[in-house]
Each structure stands twice: as C-alpha cells, then as structure tokens.
Amino acid sequence: MILRFCFLILILVKPIDCQKVLEFSSFTDESFTDLDGWNLIVVEQQGSGIDKPPSNTQSYAGFNSIYWDRSSDVFIAFGHNYPRQGIIKYYNNLKSHKALLITFQIYIFNNSNWPAGNCNVELFIDGQKQYIAMPNFNTSQKSIKQHVELSMTHTAKSIFIQFSGILTDANKVSLGIRDFYLYSIPCPMNCLFCRKTDKLEDECIDWQLASEFLVEIDRNLYNSDGWTINQANPKINLHKSTDCNSESSIYLQFIGFMEMGDSIKKTIILEPHFRLKIQYLQILISQEFAPSIYWYAYLNGKIQYQVGYMTYILSPPVCSKLLDKTRGDLIQQVEYESFHQDTLVEFATSASQSIQGSKTRWGIRNFQILIKKCHPNCQYSCFGPLETQCQNTKYPKFIIHENNLNLDTFSDDQEWQVLTLFQFTNINQCNNQALLGGHNNLQGRHFIQSVYDLKPHVKIGLSFKVYFIDKFYDEQFYVIVDGTIVYQYTIPSIVDSKKDMPYCGIYAEIDQIMKISIVTIPHTRSQVIIQIQTNQPDTSISSWGIREFILTLNGIPNIKNLNDLNFSNQNISPWKIALQNSPIWLCGSKSYIGGINALDKDSQLRKTFKNIPIHLQIRISFSIVTIQSALRQTQFILQQNINDSKKVDYLQIQDLKYCGGIEYTHLFKFDYVLDHKEDDIFILLYIEQMNAQEFWSFRDFSLSYNNEKTQS
Template structure:
C-alpha cells in the first residue's frame, strides 16, 4: 500500500509564463558522489548511495538513510539552491525507492521545501513486497531566489531493515510575467508585478562575509560568522543563542512599499509545542514567527541537542507600505528557559521595493508622479571611495600607525630626548594625536636635537596631513658651531629651536607629525624635547621637559615612533593595507577626510581582514574614534578556524556598515584593535553622506 499526501495546493490561471528546468541531480545510472547534497548521519564507511542490485540504478541515500534514528533526529539529505531566476512557483520532481531487507514495516518519506512539508510518501513493505518505487511532481509557491530542499526518512516496525533513496531529482521554476524581476502567485500579469525591484540581497551563496550583520546581547554587538557544517559549504552569520538578537541597519532607495524575504533556521530546539521568534523593524515588532518544534526532522547544521526532534527552517515573508529609507531589522526569540539549548541563524535575505516616480525628490505614497510627498527621509550620496581597485598601490594618505617603542629613553648629553641616536632617522615619523578645546589658531614649538651627519635634509612639521613648517638641516662644516651632545660624531651635533608660524586651525582632534626626508643610507639621527603647543596664543600642552624620562612615562607617552612605509598585502587576489602588530604595540589606522558637503549623517562601509597564526582569544574588539569622540563605536569580532584569504595562515574578514550622526566638515577617523596577536587591514572603504 502506498499513501501520498501533497500539502501544497496552487490555483493558476493561464498566463504567459514558462516552466523551466533550473537544476537536476542523480540522473546517471551509476552515481559517483552526492553532488553537493549533505547527508545525515554521515558514515565514512559508506558511499552515500546504492542500488537494489549491481545492474540497477543507483539511488542517493540508499543504505545510508535508514529507519534508525540518531538520538531523536531522522535520517535525511538536503541541498540549498540559490540564484533561481524570478518566479512565482517551483516544481519539484523525483523518483524514490524504499527497500526492506528484513521483516518489514512502514517507511515514510517527507519532502520539505524551506521547512514546509510539500509531499509525504508512505509505503508498507514486507518479505514479499520488499521494495517500492514512486515518482512525484509537486508545486511549491515561492518567490525567493533560494530554496532549501530536504528529504527525511522515518520507519516504523523493523526499522533497522528499511532504507530509502531517491534519484532523478529535478527543480523547475515558473517564470514571472514579462518585465517583472519579482512576482507572487497572485501577480499573473505584467502590470501586477513590474513595479517591484530588488533593493537588497544578502547572505547568499558561499560568501564568508557577514555583510554588516551583527549578533547582539544587551547592546553588546558581535560580528560573528560560522559554518553550518564542517564542509564549509553553507555559511551563517553565526549560531545565535536564545538570549541574542540578529540585527542590521539598511539603507533603501526611496519607495512606498517593501517586501522582505529571509530564511530562519532553528537548530536543536527542545521538543515543545511551539517556539516563537519576533521580527522588529525600526524598534516596532511587526510579526511573530511560529515553529512547531514537536515535528520530527533531520539535522541541517552541526549544532546538536539530544532532546531535540531536529532542525527547522522557515521562509519568512513580510510585506507592508513603508517610506522610511533607513531600516533597522532585528530578529529575536522570547529567550525562555526551555530555549537554552537551541541555536539559530538566518540566510538568504532579499528586500524588494516599489520605487517612487523619478520626479519625486523626497518621498512618495504611490508610483505615479502626482503621488510625491514632501516628507524627507535620509538619502545618502557617495562622497569618496578608497581601496576599491583589486590591486591598488596608492595608499591615498591613509596611515597604518604601527608604533615602535624602544626599550628605554635615549640620553643625549645627560638629558632625555624623544628619539635620538639609532632610534630616529629618515625611515620614521614621530607623531601625536591631540584633542583640543574650541580655538581659532595653534602654534607649535620644540627643541630639535640634530645628531651626527646631515646633508641639507629637510625637517617637516605636519598638522592634519598639511605641511605647516619646514626647514633645512644644514651640515656642520665649522665644528666650532657644533655642540657636543651624543652619537658617534660629537663634533657635528646641534640643538635647533623650532617654532612654527601661527596656524589658522579649528579642528578639535588633530594629528601632529614630525619627520625628515633623509635617505635610508643617512648617518644622521634626531630627537626632540620641550614640546609646546599653544591654542589661541595660550599654552595648552607642554611636555617632554623632564631632565630624565621615567620608564613609565616613556611607555605611556602620547608621542609614538612609526614607520613611514605602508605595507600592502594580498588576500583573495585583492590588495589591502595591513598592520604589523607583532612588534608588541596595538596598531591604529587613521585618515582625515576633508571638505564634506553639508550633512547630518554619514555612512561608513569597509571590509576588515584579520590574519593570525593561532587563536589566543575568541573575541577581539575594534574601536572607532571619530573627530573629538574617543572610542565612539566599539565592535566585537569573532576569530574562528578559517582561511578566508585561501592561504595556510588563519584569516577572517568582516563587513562594516554603520550609519552615524555627524555634521563636521572634516572627518578624523581612527580605527584600532585591542589585540597584539593578530595583523589586520582594510579595503573597499566607502563614505557617503545625507543632509536629512
């Protein structure tokens, strides 16, 4: 006896839509592999497929998918299909085989698409009727460009002797009406769906980037990524805990309606009646999502809970009228005590919008030109990009500050100087980041210790990447004019008093750099003492004055020595600027971006790349400092055993995408990481702004 239950019913009218084959699996008579399907449970002693006899067709899963439950999980196979063209319906076809090689029993195959049961096949087998072949073709209403197909097998009776397999799997899609990039089953004519356009598509394919998504707990945000299985075929934002939420802020083009699709994966939930999730937009809960966690399923991801009935998937859809261009998405659970063993994640998010008419300059409430609105929402315009070329060589005045801290201060003629013999020549800057009060002018002065041989080299004083003072360091020809200080050639030493002119300046956060243009072969060295900075002609900072710098003072000096040369390395055939934290000092990455147009918000996007030899700490912090605000933003990054850069060295990368209130004409940006056990760098930096 064979029982078919089809749970997906669809009503269609005749329209100009085609049915097209998208993918197929297991069509050869003899199989050689599982064609990127994932099998549970894995058995390294079996191929994952088999046949009734040597001459018969192979079936995927046969002799591997049997009635023996692993804890409470059913045997199963799954595969995710992505990049399916625009469609309203999927059609799934396959041939199944159930075999009994014992006393017999009832075998049940359940096929699920995005967690929804689309067909159930039950066969009663015994010693005489010991196998059964069935074929099916079933529609599944879907508009997502990705679908997760699962085959589950359960047996009752002599379950150890029952096995299941399938072959000739085919996935078809029914195209949308002409001119539509998205459609639903109710949209059967071009006029019904041609206003939809794709605005966002994220967390697809095998991208190992988080695309700006964070996992949050009590306002502590973490950038996490993990793999569903050890084969690394399916990437996830990370396994979120019941007490954590998954969040992302997105910018949408001006629109009047939106539709959001994503897959929610619930992994290892305890067997209860229902589990609930909530979907929140801009701090308002707009829908709840219910899982029936008492249903038996199979395992999808590596996280396992012995008291669970399996893993669950649900295709979430939310559609509503909306005009706000800034969209904060948040997904979270109730976080109750019986949830503690589950983990969860999301994938395959798409946002479709119905755009405003091109004549609408602000917003709209419909597609026509007479439906424009004067309500203003943020509209971001790109201002500047850096490091977007695959193999860039110009660092464009970005500086990776990798401090070099000598073991002890240098002494020159009995007193301490910053820099000096064998510490500071032509290869390095000295620099200091300062935070000033409100002011109109600044002036800088210090004593320069010119040690050993110089040859008309130039000393530069630079404020915010602009040279404000320069002077020639002339060689000492008349040794009677020299001062015996330190170094090898004492007769050639000199103390020079440096004082810049009064500089027009209003930025509260600034960087001061002092360096020379000495060649690398130069035998001259230099250092400074008695540094003074005045704002509006009043002394604001006075430092490096002690006769002898104490070791603690030396370690905590705001002044640092750093290399001039920026290091560029390659990852995934693309260049990026990288730090060198193995010197024992945390690096900083900084840039001053000037002359922004009038604005109230900025958007900062970039990719950060981390390389490390071992994982000494699971979580590291990255800090933003913008203008005068120290550590305005702190993010937490998870290190995992991964080779993102496709080399032997461990590496990971994350997307940053932040919307920040900001109105200054210039942006003084500093990025820093709190770890000295990793190297890090960035690429694909984008800055955009909004005046509303």
C-alpha cells in the same frame, strides 16, 4: 494476491499556469555515481551513498545509507529514540518565479525476514512539510516505490530541500530517491518578483532588487557583508561558527550562529520608493522545548513583524549532529511586504525571549530587499508609481565624498598611514640632558606620538624644545594634531656656527635647538593624538628629538612631561616611537594596504578627511582581511575611532582561505551610518587581541554624507 498498504501523500494544488522551466534535475541516469550537490545526514554512510535495492537495475541516492536496523550496533548510542536521517540540498539560483513543481521517485524497503511495522518519510521545502509517506509493512509488502508530483507557491531565490525519515515500529528499513526534477513557474517577462496571480508584465514590473546580502556559497568567500552581531554577553573567547555541516559536507554558511539573546542588524541605503519587500532564510539549531518562540524584526527601531517557530514539535536535523540527540533544527523562508518610503533603513532581528542557558543557536542567509521605486521625475519621495504621486517629503540621500583603495590592483596608499608603534628602548643624552629621540632613534620614517584624554575644552596649545642633530637638507618638520598639520618648519641646511650649539651627533657644530610654541589650536574632542615628524628620506643620517613638553587646555597648562634634566624610560609615557609605512599587499588578485609584516598587533591605520559639506550623518564602508598562520579560539576586536565616536566589532576567525595560499585568511566587510556634523573626520583603526605573526589588511573604503533626517 492483493497488496495492502497505507500511504499518505500531501500535495498542494498545482498552479493554474502550466508553463514551467527546469531549474535542475538529479539522479536521472539508470546507474548514476554522483550525489550532485545533495548531502546525506546519516549515522553511517555506505560507500558513495548510492546503491541499488534488491532486484532493481536502477540506483537510488541514499539507499543503504539512509537506513535503520534495530539489530545493528551502530544504533546502540541512540537507545530507543532512533534518529531522523535523510538527504538535503540547498539551491541558490532560482529564476524569478511564482511557484515550484517538484517530481521525484522514492523507494522504501523493509529488509526484515518478517517485515512488519511502519516508518515515516517526509519532504520539507524551506522547512515546510510538503509530503509524508507512512507505509505499513507486512510479508506481502516489503517495499514501496512511488512516483510523486507536487507543487507549491514560492517566490524566494533559494530553496532548501530536505527528505527526512524516522523508524517507528519497523525493524530494518532503508530508503532512497531518484529522478528528482525541480521546475519553476516563471514570472511574467522582465519581472524580478511576482505573486501567484500575476500574469502580465505590468502587474509585477515595478519590483526591483535594491540590496542582496549573505548569498555566497563558497565557504572561503563567505563574509558578514557589513552585518553587525550584537552579543547579549560579549566574550572574545566565544567561538561562533558560521558552518552548517552536521554529518554532511554541506558547509552552508549562515551569519551567526547567535545565542538566543543576541541580535543582528544592517543599515541599508535605498532609492526613493513607496513599497518594500524583505526575504531571507532563517534557521534555528538544536531547538529546545518551549510553547513557541518568536523573532521580532525591526525597521529603524520599530517592530514591523514577527516570525514564529513551533518549538514544541520535533523536527529533522539540518545542522545539528545526530549523536547530540537534539530535538532537531527549524528552517524557514521569511517574507515581509509593506508600504514604505524611508531611504535609510536599519534592519534588525532578535528573539522575543532569551532562555537562560539555552543551547539553541540561530542565523540567517540570502537576505534580499526589493522595492517599488518612485517615478524618475520624483525628486524626493512618492506614494505610488505615477509622476502625479510624487511628494516633497525629504528622506536621507547619501552623497559620496571619497572612494579609494577600490581598484582590483593599486600602488598608491592614497594617504592612508600605516603606523607601527613601539616603546623607546633607551633615552639619548644631548648636551648633558635627556632627549626623547635623538641620535639613531628618530630618522627617516620614524616619528613620535602621544595620546591624551582631555576634559571639556574649546582649544589646546603645545610647546616643546626640539633638537635637530647632524646635517639636514631643508626637510620639513611637522606637528600634527588629530591628523591635521598645525605647525610646519623648514629645517635649514646652513647652520650659523657662531651660535652655541649642543653637540649630540657625529658632526661637530651643525646641531640646532629651538623652542616651538603653538598657542591656540581649536579643539573640542575628548581625546587628542599628537604626532611629531619630519619628511626625511629613508636614507637620511640626520636625527632629531624633543624635551620639555607642555600641553595647555583653554590656555592653562594641563599636561607636562619630559621636563626632568635626566628623565628615564619610566617618565616618557604615553610617548611612543612609530614607524610610518604603507605597504601594498596582494590577496589573490586584489591589492590591500597593510598585510603580512605591516599591519599587526602594534599597528594603526589612519587618515584625515577634510572639507566635508554640511551634513547630519556619514556613512563609512570598508573591507578587512585578517591573516593567521594558525587557528585560534578567540575573536579579534576591531576598534574604530571616528573623531569622538568609538565603534567596536568582534571578528570571528575560522579555517577559511579567502586569499588562497597556506595562511588562514578571512574577509570582513563593514558598512554603517553615524550621526556627525563636523567638517573634518579623523579615522583611526586598530585590532586588539592579536598575537605575533597575525596580521590584517584594508581596502574598498567609501565615505559619504547626508543632510536629511530620517522621518519618524
């Protein structure tokens, strides 16, 4: 009997170099029971997703789960358009290589009584089709078993493997795979990156990994790594999931998922170099029909390359749900290489067009930058690897000014202030006059604060009356403007009883009153934060308060409050009482400032940094962990005030447990560069849109400065 069938296999030319290294293998035992990190994308999984074809002793991954049956009610919801089904695997730890060799065995079975028709089965590597089988079934040919070997050029650290099948005109078909082996053709010794033609170490040793982001596999540990999502239409109630899970349990994380009009960016600091290579994995979810869509990639605001997607061709699902009946998802490894010298790089990418009402979403992960560095003796820059190729062109170089809160565990807040602000509930009377603060209101860690927006000016002044009530023991009284102490006074422990003292406290004749005037405070910022406090211990029973407050602008009175004889709660805005507290909270094995019952919806975190050398830019980086007992569908808004600069970030909350435990905890990292010239920095952080019993914490702060402009 002659067996007749049509079977097309696309195989690329093998690399000339025959050396190979096994990266991983799957489904190699006679009867395996584990999918080994592979994930089925199927309408209905049968059991473990592993089965043996009729009259076979070997197991196949996906068999009887990757199936189509025109007579089954399971497929009624899909009508005449049968879904693409298959099995996928993402591997994130390839050794340095220039090509891949893949071998596997595939079994396709038509279980109809009168088998006929055909189906298509394809293998995609990083979204690129590498293999296709189109069997023609008949009564003599019900099954096809094929051993396949193929190779391809490949350099990325990660690989996305996808088997996908679709029924054409057959009635009942299933498929499975086994004996899957992935080999890499390694780079020459000590090379982190190489091309297919590189055979010697000298041809590729110059490449070094400069930065790597968005590589975490563990869903609970995945974070934005300092990337910023710029929404075309910012909405705090827009829920953006980073999960790619579809019907599978893959839970592969991407930064995103963004709408067509959104963009992402990341500022990266590099060492002096003359060549740059960028690699990352990009995905489009639920692609919609269009002639083509391009993503532009920018370096420092200039388009450097574009990434195209053929959205007029149907593709298999990766993250889309099968029942959504989308046109599929598109995925690819993006690579870019060019001569490059700038050490301050802002990478950004966005779609070339924003399709109104489009449901297409997109994201990236596994972002790497490799560079060829200058010779060690090159002080500034270069145009090649040799010492003779050094140049004197200066590029930005950031110098650390302060690093703190970066040990795994710490017990010192390093002068970061956690402030919880709340309104006064009552106004005290002292000597028949209203008093902001007063007995039992301002003690220990409590102080008062007000914030004012100001017109252009060069200096401000402050004056007010202060009442010191009951017994003090030479504690210090402070007036602080934008984090800087502008007035300090030692409250005497011995009081002259002959003076006319108001009686406000619980002890007679030991209260004090004085007028404080600070005529000139150099100041140019558009907003001022005024803080008045003492260093009383928590156990202190003495208290204090103020009234008759005046703020001058360039010597002219501008703001007056607390002046009425008996002012009320309605007259004290914007003054608030604050509780100063800097608790240490433990997340897993790491310490954080703030945390549960410390940094909440009414809290602020702030610190002043002094004596920064002459500079043009600053770089700020830090980490935040949010804590919630229940999930939410809206985003938090992180407000960051750095002197007069204001930065806003939206924090997307998911069901992650970064710290372990029962609460939902989510890690966010921030890293950005700002233009800045002042010799001091006042940083104020707070989160808006928080509810009760939602908290946040802070660590890993770094501040550096640069005195060179980016070359245009």
